[in-house]
Amino acid sequence: GIMRHLVxxxxxxxxxxxxxxxxxxxxxxxxxxxxxxxxSFFEQNPLSQLSIIRLRDGLAERVTExxxxxxxxxxALEQM
Numbered sequence: 001g002i003m004r005h006l007v008x009x010x011x012x013x014x015x016x017x018x019x020x021x022x023x024x025x026x027x028x029x030x031x032x033x034x035x036x037x038x039x040s041f042f043e044q045n046p047l048s049q050l051s052i053i054r055l056r057d058g059l060a061e062r063v064t065e066x067x068x069x070x071x072x073x074x075x076a077l078e079q080m
Contacts, residue, residue: 004048005066006041010034012056012080030077038077042070052076 010029018025038050050073052063064076 002045002047004045005050006048007051007053007066008034008038009053009055009060010063012054026080030080034077035074038070038073042068054080 010026012026015025041050042048047068049066049068050064051066052073054061054063063080064073067073
């Protein structure tokens with residue numbers, strides 16, 4: 001198998017706080033796009049690792065370390 005490393009960058013600027021979609025655009029994105037993508041990524045690439053970086057206020061904040069642990073990433077996304 002091929003071991004892949006993926007760094008996922010999330011735009012968490014003021015636009016993510018927009019209430020166009022309840023409760024806000026950022027929460028909607030995590031629930032409906034990011035979580036399914038991460039689950040699918042690890043299902044298709046079981047030897048792979050993922051890291052999540054949040055971009056906001058001109059800074060990049062590491063949300064999760066590079067890790068193959070799906071539960072760790074899902075928990076970190078819930079706490080954002």
